[in-house]
Amino acid sequence: MRVKIALEEKGIEYVCQPQNLLNKGSLLLEMxxxxxxxxxxxHNGKPISESLVILEYIDEFWAKSFPLLPIDPYQRSQARFWADFIDKKIYAVAKQLWRVKGEEQEKIIKEFIENLKILEREITDDKFFGGDTFGYVDVALIPFTSWFYTLETFGNFSIEANCPIIIAWAKRCKERHSVSSSLPDPDKVYNFALDFKKALGLD
Ligand SMILES: N[C@@H](CCC(=O)N[C@@H](CS)C(=O)NCC(=O)O)C(=O)O
Structure with missing residues (x-):
């Protein structure tokens, strides 16, 4: 989703080849x-992996249209810091949330909410993470909101009740075509999580 959003924002045409993650094909294994x-x-026959690395590649290769990272070195470092925080403290924590139950799950939900609140402080009065313009940190985080329904359903809690600033920010992001056309339906994500749990024997 990160990659699709970045390519859309840059106006680059691409072909998306969905992969079966429960039975990985030779293309993915080779690439x-x-x-x-x-x-x-x-790109040009050569593979680039890791979504944040791909975002930087896209931003550097198509540098003229719609810059994702700020120009100022300090601001760039901060954008990278928050994208790394999102991977370590949002994605990684949430990945645990829908795989466990009971007390363990409650602990993870608490940590997850605390981490979202830390991110909320970075938006406060701004429209997006970098200020007025949609950028790198927004692209890094917004795909994750398509998992909110799944997390809330498995964990029986409300993200909006705890983190209204994040929900309002997500609504602003979804007004952009790049985002609305790239994010999957929350029901689809939920069904994917159910299938994945079953395949991992976590029912
Ligand atoms: N750090 C990687 C994480 C990529 C990742 O976790 N991809 C998931 C789908 S979003 C995947 O391929 N899962 C299959 C698996 O875990 O075997 C990135 O940002 O690109």
């Missing part, structure tokens, strides 16, 4: 032999 994960961007 990302180290991690065997999506996404992989294949």
């Amino acid at each position: 990302n032999p180290v991690y065997k994960l999506v996404p992989v961007l294949i």
Whole structure:
């Protein structure tokens, strides 16, 4: 989703080849032999893996249209810091949330909400993470909101009740075509999570 949003914002045409993550095909295994994960961007026949690395590549290769990272080195460092925080403290924590139950799950929900609140402080009065313009940190986080319904359903809690600033920010992001056309339906994500749980024997 991150990669699709960035390419859309830059106005780059692309072909998306969905992969079966429960039975990985030879293309994915050849293109990302180290991690065997999506996404992989294949550009000029060469693969680039890891979504944040891909975002930086896209931003550098198509530098003239719609810059994602700020120009100022300090601001760039901050954008990278928050994208890294999102991977370590939002994605990684939420990945646990829908795989466990009971007390363990409650602990994870608490940590997850605390981390979202830390991110909320970075938006406060601004429209987006970098200020008035949609950018790198927004692209890094917004795909994750399509998992909110799944997390709330598995964890029986409300993200909006705890983090209204994040929900309002997500609504602003979804007004952009790049975002609304790239994010999957929350029901689809929920069904994917159910299938994934079943395949991992976590029912
Ligand atoms: N750090 C990687 C994470 C990629 C990742 O977790 N991809 C998931 C789908 S969003 C995947 O391929 N999962 C299959 C698996 O875990 O085997 C990135 O940002 O690209």
